[in-house]
Amino acid sequence: MVLTTITSVHYLKIVDRALLLLGNVLSRRAAQQNPLPRAFLGLEVQGSPTPFCSMGVGWHFLMPLPEQGSPIVLLSTHKSLLDGILLPFVLLSQGLGVLRVAWDPRACSPTLRALLRKLGGLFLPPEANFSLDSSEGVLARAVVRAALEQLLVSRQPLLIFLEEMPGIQGPRLSALGQAWLGLVVQAVQGGIVPDVMLVPAAVTYDLVPDASREVHAFVPLGLWTGALAVLRSLRVWGSRRRICARVHLAQPFSLKEYTINARSCWGSRQTLEQLLQPIVLGQCTVVPDTEKEQEWTPVTGPLLALKAEDQLLVRRLSRHVLNASVMSSAVMSTAIMATLLLFKHQKGVFLSQLLGEFSWLTEETLLRGFDVGFSGQLRCLVQHTLSLLRAHVALLRVHQGDLVVVPRHGPGLTQLAHLSAELLPAFLSEAVGACAVRGLLAGRVPPEGPWELQGIELLSQNELYRQILLLLHLLPQDLLLLQPCQSSYCYCQEVLDRLIQCGLLVAEETPGSRPACDTGRQRLSAKLLWKPSGDFTDSDSDDFEEAEGRYFRLSQQSRCPDFFLFLCRLLSPLLKAFAKAAAFLHEGQLPDTESGYVEQLFQFLQTTAQEEGSFECADPNLAISAVWTFRDLGVLQQKPSPAGPVLHLSPTFATRENQEKLEQFICQFICN
Incomplete structure (x- = not known):
């Protein structure tokens, strides 16, 4: 089934010429009829900007693609079901050649799937997800692996979507995308190709072209619905209501080089239950010096066929590339x-x-x-x-x-x-810091207290670090997208630096402390991997002890209160949904299946939205995130049953007192 897509080269050459000619015609017509600013339509190819517009869509590339050499694998975000059609078309028009697309079978109707397969689309056969000891599964995975190896050897570019399709409820990272990426990693490690160039890609839209009225409704793309979507885009091209899209390609990097360097960054990790539950219940105040282990994406058959170490490599590589794609969006x-x-x-x-x-x-x-x-x-x-x-x-x-x-x-x-979630990555560090400051002040100053009163409080650096760490552990990994090699303590320092740069925090000189501007030799924490100023040696004889505490105050500039509230509110939909999920624990009907309990919680969010007007929280994906976070935290426990896994309320959180502690822990970060 997959091998037929690799052998249809002559037909695709004809398609190459036809689509390239169509792209040039559309480009000239767009430039003549409705010219747009170069900043909007500029295509940077080796320093030469060329306008390009297709179907009312403006495309923009941040950098040229690498020259001939290693095969290219593009790893992209997934905002629209049409991405698999639009991305190959625009890259083909820029001379990249025929782009093979790894499609999700759920995205297409059977008719469209058959057409895309003849045009070079790749579909993972269902048998590939069978168990490792299944003969059908072994055969299907061998065929897919051979087809992908043939594709890489022939240096045909491949497009893999790292995000789940829009409308699919579940983890952000795609299990299917990780399966295809695992096959690419396996080909490089097996010496089939010496290396592969990975190119993070991102697509963003003003409005998603195939979005239905229900934001999270998922409808497979059929042959006629796909054609109608293209026709609507063509009709929009000549209208005044122009809907625009952007395609960004981030810095390519070597898969082989990443594989060599990534393993040195792996350290010890603990579950969310080990890290956060004792602090939520008031049994402990010290945050453990370790990272959080949280993997929500299920492992499919092709990935299970890899060694455990390679599975971890693929998962972290996926998060690394998705971070680069989002940052370039x-x-x-x-x-x-x-x-x-x-x-x-x-x-x-x-x-x-x-x-x-x-x-x-x-x-x-x-x-x-x-x-x-x-x-x-x-x-x-x-x-x-x-x-x-x-x-x-x-x-x-x-x-x-x-x-x-x-x-x-x-x-x-x-x-x-x-x-608005598309803007959150730009302000995520500041939003995390602002919510952490809000949690630090929650026990000292009334929430409705004036800004001047809050600015009186001294905030120590150690307290800020602790509060930021608590919030980092609570927030889902799919939202934060921290680099696998970036420790939480380094991220804490980044958050603190951002709050100082944007003017929300001001360093405070306390009596008897070293001035904040003193660049002399200081005793710094080894966790932060810092050296004293001017010391560039690698000697282990230096005595690095915990730094003397620095203190900060909230800035009293006139713009700061509004900006502080704005940053806090960027995370409020997620945090409010978590708080409502904690309040729902004593009302929910348990035991229940995971999907059943998610539906119960979503109905509760919709009901409270009608009463309180908090419709931004009435999102099924937020309900799923809350249930999965509570499962990782040990609030909900999953137990086997004849009908499948069932969620139970853990004995620790069966009491109303502990449920209220959990709700209060979450509410401290929320600013109304």
Whole structure:
């Protein structure tokens, strides 16, 4: 089944020429009829910007692809079911050649799957997921492995999606993507090809072209629905309501080199139950000096066939590449607008004020090293963005000639929360730090206390580190996407540095302490892997002890209170969903299957959203994250049964007292 896709080379050469000609025609027509700024449509290929526009979509590449040599494997995010069609088309138009796509069988109807297979699409046969001792599974995996090896030897580029398809409820990392990546790793380790160049790729949209009204509804892409989606894009191309997309390729790197260097970064890890449960229950105050082990993506047959060490390599490589893809993604105007309306102006805002805040948030995003997928005059840009969000936004005209922009309360807020999540990676470090500061002040200052009163409190560096670590352990690994070689303590220092850089924290000189600006020899923590200033030796004779505590205060600048609240609210949908899940423990019907309990919790989130207006929390993916986090934390226990695994409430959290402790632990990080 897979081998037929490798042998259809002559047909694909014809498709090559036809699509390349079509791409050139569309490019010239787009440039003539509706020219857009170079910053929006520039394609950087060896320093020569070339405009390219296809079906109302603007494409932008950050860097040229590597030259002929090792085979290329693109590892991409997955925002739309059309990504598998659009990405090969645009890369083909830039001379990359025919791109083989590893499709998820669930994404396509049987008719479309048969067509894509003839055009070079790769589909993993169901037998490949059979048990290791199954003869059918062994044969299927051998055929797939041989087909992939033939593809790599012939240096044909391959596209693998590292994220699950949009609308699929579950972990962020794709089990199928890891299975294909595991086969690539196996080919390099077996010497079939000397090396492979891995290229992190990212696709972002103003609005996902195939999104249905239900944000998280999943409908397989059929032959006619796919054709209609393309026709709609062509119709949008000539209309005023232009929907844009961006394709980003991050820095390619060698798989062989990564494999050699990655193993030296592996250290000891503990489960979330070991790390966090004693602190939640008040039995311990010290956070263990180790990393969190949290793997939510199921291991499929092709990955199980690898050695345990190689399975760990593939999982960490997947997270490493996905981090690079997300960091190179463009932030679209709809994400910025949704963030402002959801977290700053749920009750409405004047258009004149919204213009200034849109410009401010765009500048803050650019300052953090993220690209934006738009350009043009500010007023036209904001009006265009509001037109894209018109189903979720109401415009009210007032007597002074201004407009009031009001987000529509109801399920539309869930869509705004879904869009605003695209902006979170740009501010994630600051958001984690702000929520940690909020948790540190929760026991000292009333939550509604004035900013001046909160600024009186001294915050020690050790306290901040501890609070950040607690929040890092609580947040899902799929959200944080920390590098496998990056320790939590290094991330704590990064968070603290970001809070100082953005002006929220100010170093405080305490009596008798070393001045913060003193660059002389200091005793620093060995955990941070720092050396004293000016010492570049590798001698082990240096005495590194715990550094003297540094202290900070909240800045009293006029903009700080609003910015602090804004950062805290970026994580509020997830943290509120976790808090509501803790409150639901004494109401939920247990024992139940995992899917059944997730559905119970989701119904509870929807009910409380109707009562409190917190529709940003009424998301099935947040319900799944809460249930899985509580399972890792030891709040829920999974036990076998004749009907399959069943969730039970653990004896430790069967008491109402411990349930309230868990809820209070989560609520300390939430800023209303």
